[in-house]
Amino acid sequence: MFVENEWKIIEDSFDANRHQMAESIFSIGNGHMGQRANFEEAYSGKTLPGNYIGGVFFPDKTRVGWWKNGYPDYFAKVVNAPTWIGIHSWIDGELLDLANVTILSFERVLNMKEGTLSKTCVVEMKNGAQVEIKSTRFISMTESEIGVIHYELTALNFDCTLCMSSLIKSDVRNQDSNYDECFWQSIAQINTEKECVAVDKTIPNPFGVPQFSVATAMKNVFSRDIITVHKTEGGILSEIAGMKMRKGEPVTLDKYAAQVSTLNYEEQELAQIALQRAEDAAKKGYESLLKSHKKVWAEKWKQSDIVIKGDVKAQQGIRFNIFQLQQTYTGEDSRLNIGPKGFTGEKYGGVTYWDTEAFCFPFYLSTSPETVSRNLLLYRYKQLDRAIANAEKLGFTRGAALYPMVTMTGDECHNEWEITFEEIHRNGAIAHAIYDYVTYTGDRTYLVEYGLEVLIGISRFWAQRVTLSPTKRKYMILGVTGPNEYENNVSNNWYTNYYARWCLRYTLEIITWTKRVASEKYAELQKKISFDEREIGLWSDIVNNMYLPHDDKYGIILQQDGYLDKEPVTVADLPADQRPINQHWSWDRILRSPYIKQADVVQGLYVFEDEFELETIQKNFNFYEARCVHESSLSPCIHSVVASKIGNEEKAYELYLRTARLDLDDYNKEAHEGLHITSMSGSWLAIVKGFAGMRVANNSLHFSPYIPKEWNSYSFSINYRGAVLTVTVSKKNVTMSLTTGTIPSIQVYGTEYKLNTGDNIEIELKK
Ligand code: BGC
Numbered sequence: 001m002f003v004e005n006e007w008k009i010i011e012d013s014f015d016a017n018r019h020q021m022a023e024s025i026f027s028i029g030n031g032h033m034g035q036r037a038n039f040e041e042a043y044s045g046k047t048l049p050g051n052y053i054g055g056v057f058f059p060d061k062t063r064v065g066w067w068k069n070g071y072p073d074y075f076a077k078v079v080n081a082p083t084w085i086g087i088h089s090w091i092d093g094e095l096l097d098l099a100n101v102t103i104l105s106f107e108r109v110l111n112m113k114e115g116t117l118s119k120t121c122v123v124e125m126k127n128g129a130q131v132e133i134k135s136t137r138f139i140s141m142t143e144s145e146i147g148v149i150h151y152e153l154t155a156l157n158f159d160c161t162l163c164m165s166s167l168i169k170s171d172v173r174n175q176d177s178n179y180d181e182c183f184w185q186s187i188a189q190i191n192t193e194k195e196c197v198a199v200d201k202t203i204p205n206p207f208g209v210p211q212f213s214v215a216t217a218m219k220n221v222f223s224r225d226i227i228t229v230h231k232t233e234g235g236i237l238s239e240i241a242g243m244k245m246r247k248g249e250p251v252t253l254d255k256y257a258a259q260v261s262t263l264n265y266e267e268q269e270l271a272q273i274a275l276q277r278a279e280d281a282a283k284k285g286y287e288s289l290l291k292s293h294k295k296v297w298a299e300k301w302k303q304s305d306i307v308i309k310g311d312v313k314a315q316q317g318i319r320f321n322i323f324q325l326q327q328t329y330t331g332e333d334s335r336l337n338i339g340p341k342g343f344t345g346e347k348y349g350g351v352t353y354w355d356t357e358a359f360c361f362p363f364y365l366s367t368s369p370e371t372v373s374r375n376l377l378l379y380r381y382k383q384l385d386r387a388i389a390n391a392e393k394l395g396f397t398r399g400a401a402l403y404p405m406v407t408m409t410g411d412e413c414h415n416e417w418e419i420t421f422e423e424i425h426r427n428g429a430i431a432h433a434i435y436d437y438v439t440y441t442g443d444r445t446y447l448v449e450y451g452l453e454v455l456i457g458i459s460r461f462w463a464q465r466v467t468l469s470p471t472k473r474k475y476m477i478l479g480v481t482g483p484n485e486y487e488n489n490v491s492n493n494w495y496t497n498y499y500a501r502w503c504l505r506y507t508l509e510i511i512t513w514t515k516r517v518a519s520e521k522y523a524e525l526q527k528k529i530s531f532d533e534r535e536i537g538l539w540s541d542i543v544n545n546m547y548l549p550h551d552d553k554y555g556i557i558l559q560q561d562g563y564l565d566k567e568p569v570t571v572a573d574l575p576a577d578q579r580p581i582n583q584h585w586s587w588d589r590i591l592r593s594p595y596i597k598q599a600d601v602v603q604g605l606y607v608f609e610d611e612f613e614l615e616t617i618q619k620n621f622n623f624y625e626a627r628c629v630h631e632s633s634l635s636p637c638i639h640s641v642v643a644s645k646i647g648n649e650e651k652a653y654e655l656y657l658r659t660a661r662l663d664l665d666d667y668n669k670e671a672h673e674g675l676h677i678t679s680m681s682g683s684w685l686a687i688v689k690g691f692a693g694m695r696v697a698n699n700s701l702h703f704s705p706y707i708p709k710e711w712n713s714y715s716f717s718i719n720y721r722g723a724v725l726t727v728t729v730s731k732k733n734v735t736m737s738l739t740t741g742t743i744p745s746i747q748v749y750g751t752e753y754k755l756n757t758g759d760n761i762e763i764e765l766k767k
Contacts, residue, residue, distance in 0.1 A: 001018075001666070005316060006316060007113045008113075009025060009109070009320060010107065011108040011109075012106070012107050014098075014106040019045060019046065020046060020048050021666055023050070024037075024344045024674050025110070025663060025675070026108055026117050028138060028327065029327040030141050030327060030330065031054065031141075031327065031328065032054050032144040032145070032336070033051070033081075033144075033145075033147070033343065034052050035051045037110075037117060040085050040135055040137075041087065041096055041133070042095055043099050044100060048673075050343070050344070050674075051080060052078045052079075053078075054078075055335050055336055056214060056263055057077055057078050057349075057350070058202045059073075059075070059207050060075050060174075060179075061073070062074055062178070064415050070394050072413050075349060076209075076411070076413050077174055078351070079174060079202060081172065081200075082198055082259075083167075083172055084216050084257035086167035086168070086169055087164065087253060088167065091127070092129060092161055094125050094126060096123070098121075101126070103122075104123060105120075105121060107119070113298075114290075114293075114297055115138055115139075115296075115323075115327065116136050116138045116290070116293075117137050118136040119135050120134050129157065129160050130155070130156040131154065131156060132154040132250075134152040140289055141296035141297060142292040142293060143281060146257070146277060146278075147258075148254070148256055148257075148289055148290070149253075149257075150252070152251070152253075153252075154248065154250040155247050155248070155249075156247065159247050160245050161242070161245065162241075162243050164251070165238040165241075166238065166253060167237060167238040168197075168217075168237045168257070170189070170216070171184065174346055175346055186201075191231070191237045191238075196218050197216065197274050198215070198216050198217075199271050200213065201267075212262050212263065215259070215261075216259050217257065217274035219281065219282040220241075220256075221253070223251055223252035224251065226241050226242075254282070256281040256282045257278060258277035263335070303724060305717060306319070306684070307714065307716070311711050313661065317660035317664060318660055318684070320661075320663075321684065322367075322680075324675060325360065325677065325684075329342075329372075331376065332371075332375070334375040334378040337356055338356050338677060339351055339677070340353055340355055340679075345675070346674065347674050348674075349408075352379070352407050353405065353406055353426075354426035356678065357380075357429040357432065358603075358634075359634055359678050359685070362681070362684075362689070363684045365436060366719060366720070373441075374437065374446065377434060377446065378450065380454060381454055382410070384453060384454055385410070386407075387410060388400065388457060389411075390410075390412045393412075396461060396464050396465075398460060398530075399531075400460040400465075401454070401458055402427060402461050418481050418485075419485065421479075423480070424461075424480060424496065425482060425496040427462070427503070428496070428500065429499075430454070431455055431458050431502075431503045431506065431507075432607060434454065448517075449521075451510070452507075452514055453525060455506065455507040456525075457529075459539060460535070466546075472547065473545070474546070475541075475545050475547060476492055482494075482495050482560065483603050484600035485597050486595060486631075490561065491560060492547055492548075492560055494601055495600050495601060495604040498608065501542065501543055502608065504542055508536065508540065549563075555619060556620050556623050557620050559600055566593065567593065569593075571629055572626070574595070574629070580631045596629065597629065597630075598630065598631065598632035598635035599628065599634070600624070606641055609642075614645075614646060621639070621646055625639055625643075625651070630655075633676040637655070637659040637681075637685050637686045638685075641685055641686055641689045641690040643655060643690070644693065652691070653709075655686070656683065656686040659682045663675045663676055691708060694727075700745035700746065700747055700752070701747070703727065703734070703736075703746070703747070704748070705748075705765065705766075706765070706766070707730070707731055707765065712730065713730040713731070723743050724738070724739045725737070725739075726738075730765070731765065732765055734764075735761070736748070736763075738757055738758065738759050739758075741757060742756050
């Protein structure tokens with residue numbers, strides 16, 4: 001579909017039927033805002049306009065068929081913000097509408113190395129004019145509120161008149177609005193020779209959620225010294241330049257747009273700040289802004305690139321995933337997070353899921369400065385009071401915290417009972433991210449300052465959520481949905497029970513440690529959250545007596561009570577034309593079937609592998625892989641890591657491929673809705689944790705690499721405690737090079753090495 005290239009995504013012809021998909025693929029962003037690859041030009045064809053500002057949302061009133069107590073009042077949705085990219089042209093009076101011209105040549109390029117999106121095309125209009133369009137745009141990595149477009153038009157076959165209008169469009173709508181409302185109201189439109197800014201505010205809501213205002217300003221610099229006129233009509237502010245265009249002589253426009261919001265500033269100062277930002281950007285100029293933007297990207301690639309030799313498609317796939325992750329979350333602001341679609345579409349509302357901790361967290365931990373993953377943790381810490389309120393809404397007491405399944409501010413937004421109330425395993429992933437951070441960075445101060453408070457809230461929840469079975473004298477967790485959403489309201493989902501036990505055990509361990517090293521802080525915390533140590537007695541009892549379903553006959557972990565009562569069929573028995581089952585089967589049939597949507601027991605074995613014998617992991621992997629249809633994009637990557645662990649290299653590679661080019665090859669035929677951003681980290685996991693076997697334990701970095709036979713070599717860099725380590729795996733050797741810092745202990749296939757800056761060690765690849 002796209003031209004194979006190591007650093008670029010290239011579309012070399014235009015297909016209107018694929019345009020919405022391409023709009024997702026070619027999205028650009030800078031962690032603070034993001035823009036789908038909508039055309040600058042008028043386009044009357046099918047398009048999904050999308051411009052999103054992180055943290056700016058609207059609480060859309062919940063819509064459900066049957067209301068249940070505990071449902072949230074609203075679903076937070078990142079609002080589709082006013083458009084800043086518009087540049088419309090009329091040639092000899094005819095509107096240049098890319099859906100209404102003959103396209104003679106077309107090329108769209110996402111340059112992942114530099115973070116730019118370019119388009120070059122030649123079109124013939126109804127009036128016979130042939131025009132070449134060249135545009136390059138980027139959303140600045142250094143000026144977080146700035147987007148820039150360099151735009152160039154050339155008449156190719158005759159002289160003509162050109163009327164070029166650069167615009168800001170305010171009246172944009174979310175396609176996913178529950179009640180077909182426009183979420184914006186205009187509060188100011190200033191459009192003069194000197195100032196061009198629109199201020200829009202989200203409409204009032206009945207939930208007491210603060211309204212957001214956004215100011216969008218632009219500064220247009222035409223290549224010719226030309227008098228422009230300003231027009232404001234409806235929701236559109238335009239600056240219009242009229243001129244004669246000589247054949248072969250390009251007309252250029254540099255457009256600098258700023259978007260600022262009440263997330264960071266007072267409403268009354270917004271317009272002025274936006275104007276100032278656009279003005280300052282114009283003063284710096286396109287080339288200078290691009291230069292600093294490219295520098296940031298160069299640094300990001302230095303820390304996070306994966307180089308694959310011998311397979312261009314694989315190379316392009318992994319870089320695309322890394323690129324999208326890096327432009328979705330940059331980690332400077334602990335109020336922001338990673339929506340499953342990032343800034344590339346409306347689906348999932350741009351809000352936070354357990355995806356962040358369970359899938360994305362290790363990527364940012366290893367490829368960015370420590371502050372980035374710390375901010376992801378702080379996001380949850382700051383929402384702890386809301387997690388406690390969520391739990392209270394469901395009847396829990398005494399500071400028990402249930403983090404939401406889906407959220408923007410900490411309030412639960414999901415409204416399907418089987419997920420909202422039952423998919424409680426998310427609490428486990430949130431606790432485990434704290435463990436991951438501390439283990440990876442060695443920064444235990446986080447535990448004292450913030451981590452322990454979250455852990456206690458979560459543990460209090462588990463202690464109240466379990467039921468002590470009077471017959472079995474074991475603690476059970478009834479009425480849950482595990483990660484496998486193709487089973488609801490089950491009892492004793494092994495993954496959930498195991499995780500609950502782990503959370504309690506880890507919290508107990510951290511309490512003991514904190515009391516020892518920071519007794520005063522611990523006493524303060526006890527007071528703050530009224531923590532009575534008598535609670536601990538119950539926790540220990542649960543740890544010792546948690547019920548963990550197991551089947552002795554097959555010698556496997558049981559996904560949940562009764563799982564083996566299901567029809568004894570596997571994925572091999574499923575006719576290809578019935579897959580994906582979620583598009584072919586009724587819901588009750590899916591629920592009754594043994595088919596598993598996504599990694600569940602295997603997800604648990606992935607997280608807690610150290611607590612199991614290899615043979616146990618192997619047995620369970622083989623059993624559950626045969627029953628898993630991987631109908632969540634989050635699934636194949638986890639099975640891939642576990643397949644690597646048990647030495648099933650072929651399976652690991654097959655599952656890796658399903659993650660790595662999921663959107664580029666549009667396997668699921670849904671890329672037009674936006675990209676699977678959170679699962680993109682899965683391809684990184686499959687390489688770094690899977691193929692290279694990277695783990696951190698006892699203050700030591702461990703590797704046990706192998707190489708997929710399709711590749712000649714692969715190489716990746718990670719950040720580890722201030723050091724930058726590059727690992728290269730070829731068909732013969734494993735090379736570890738340290739460009740910065742010192743790593744006191746690296747173990748490769750169990751042998752320990754110490755690396756200082758500049759060191760390079762080469763070890764023979766184990767066959
Ligand atoms: C998956 C969830 C995931 C959500 C958002 C669902 O299809 O089953 O595990 O959190 O998508 O990515």
